[in-house]
Every structure is written in structure tokens, then in C-alpha cells.
């Protein structure tokens with residue numbers, strides 16, 4: 205078997221959208237109980253001991269260190285989950301943030317959380333990041349996409365849309381899981397396919413693929429890095445968190461899909477350990 209990582213394994217748009225929406229609808233509340241509001245890696249330097257939440261906030265801080273954000277910034281959080289980043293950015297910088305996700309349940313959780321924390325400068329809605337049809341051209345100063353692009357069934361369409369909705373001079377922050385090579389064969393192809401199916405990733409291209417797409421779409425790349433070594437500990441942390449819960453409890457809070465996900469965490473831990481998955485962080489400007 206041979207698989208190219210720049211082409212979707214599954215690409216029927218409606219089926220992918222429905223699967224992803226129902227996955228997050230089903231497991232978000234359980235995730236919030238076990239992990240908290242952020243659905244992304246933590247950032248670990250040296251041997252520091254951070255709680256999972258502290259490490260996740262540190263990842264956001266490391267990303268924002270590279271950006272200019274202030275009270276005038278209008279931000280699109282593309283694939284906003286339960287609003288973890290949106291609420292952080294709105295609170296810390298007093299920026300206006302619009303979060304979009306495929307999951308109505310995530311919109312509900314994020315909206316309630318923003319109201320509870322008194323963050324009126326956020327809005328959440330169901331919208332497909334690949335069309336962004338309710339947003340006019342040149343609307344945002346920053347498009348923030350933290351660990352959502354791996355679930356997009358057409359990466360190029362999203363990059364084109366990000367370019368369209370950004371103002372000239374605006375910044376695109378893309379942090380996403382990437383493959384370590386363009387083509388997998390035999391047992392590696394098999395492992396790649398299993399991983400993609402387990403995590404609802406239509407495909408997972410390389411860091412070089414993203415660099416090329418960003419350039420071809422018209423972005424000017426200002427930074428491109430691999431943070432795998434900084435984030436991979438998150439999977440061991442995730443396994444310990446899940447191990448603290450009984451199977452019955454996981455089943456109760458997030459159903460069969462949540463239970464299946466809990467088992468699948470080990471697959472991703474191993475993929476990071478074997479350097480089959482990279483953590484690409486790209487910053488790019490709209491000319």
C-alpha cells in the first residue's frame with residue numbers, strides 16, 4: 205500500500221462535516237470535565253511541571269508572543285472548539301473575537317462560558333471554515349487556527365478563505381499536525397491511515413506542503429517551525445488523565461465515541477514518539 209499525504213483519504217464533504225460535527229457535539233462536555241476548555245496540546249520546556257491547563261495556556265502564550273494583538277484587533281478563531289483561545293484573546297487583549305466551529309454544542313458551551321466569564325467581545329457560530337460565507341473580504345486582522353486545520357477536508361480552500369477574509373497586512377496563524385513525509389508505504393501507510401481514521405483527519409500533509417500552499421495562495425510566510433518536541437509530552441499527560449477515570453465514567457460522560465477516543469490517544473502518543481507526526485506552526489501575512 206502507498207498513500208500520498210497531500211490527498212484526502214476521505215473527502216465527501218457532507219459526510220466529513222457531519223462526522224466531525226457529531227463527534228464534537230458528543231464529546232465536548234466530557235472533554236471539558238476531564239481536560240478543561242482547550243482542545244489542543246500543551247507547551248513544555250525543560251522538565252518543568254505544569255498542570256495540563258497551564259501547559260495549554262503556555263502554548264497560547266508562546267503563539268501570541270509572535271503576534272501583535274490589541275483592543276483594535278478583530279480576530280477570527282477558525283475551528284474554535286469550546287472557545288478556549290477566543291475567550292483568552294478577548295480577555296487578555298480586549299480584542300473582538302469571532303469563533304466558528306462545525307459543532308452546535310460547542311457554540312452553546314463557548315457562548316455560555318463567555319457569558320459566565322463576562323467576555324462580551326466574543327461571538328460564536330456554526331460556520332464552515334472552508335467557505336466562511338458570512339464574512340466579507342478584508343474583515344479580520346488575525347485569522348487564528350489552532351489545531352483545527354488537520355480536520356479540514358481541503359486545506360487549500362481554507363488557506364484561500366483565510367487570505368480573502370484578512371485585511372491587507374493581516375496575519376494568519378496556523379498551528380497544525382503534519383506528517384513527516386509526502387508518501388507512506390506498507391506498514392507506515394497502514395499506520396498513517398489508521399491514525400487519520402481514528403482522529404477524523406481527512407489527510408495530514410507535511411510542513412513543506414503547507415509552506416508551498418501558503419506561498420501559492422499569496423501569503424508571505426514570516427515564520428515556519430516544528431514544535432513537536434515541545435508539545436509531544438501532552439499525549440502522556442492525556443493518557444494519565446484518562447487513566448484516572450473508569451471506563452464506565454468515560455462512557456457516561458462522552459459515549460462510545462469518547463471511549464474509543466480515550467483508547468486511541470496511545471496511537472497518537474506513539475506517532476509523535478516515532479516522529480511520524482510533526483507540529484507545524486506557521487505565521488504568514490497578507491500582502
Ligand SMILES: C[S@@+](CC[C@H](N)C(=O)[O-])C[C@H]1O[C@@H](n2cnc3c(N)ncnc32)[C@H](O)[C@@H]1O
Pocket residue numbers: 224225228241242243244282283284285286287288289304305306307310331332333334349350351352353355356357
Ligand atoms: C481539535 S478542535 C480545536 C479547537 C480549538 N481551536 C482549541 O484549540 O481549543 C478542532 C475544531 O475544529 C473544528 N472544525 C473542524 N472542521 C471544521 C470546519 N470545516 N469548519 C469549521 N470548524 C471546523 C471542530 O468543530 C473543532 O471545534
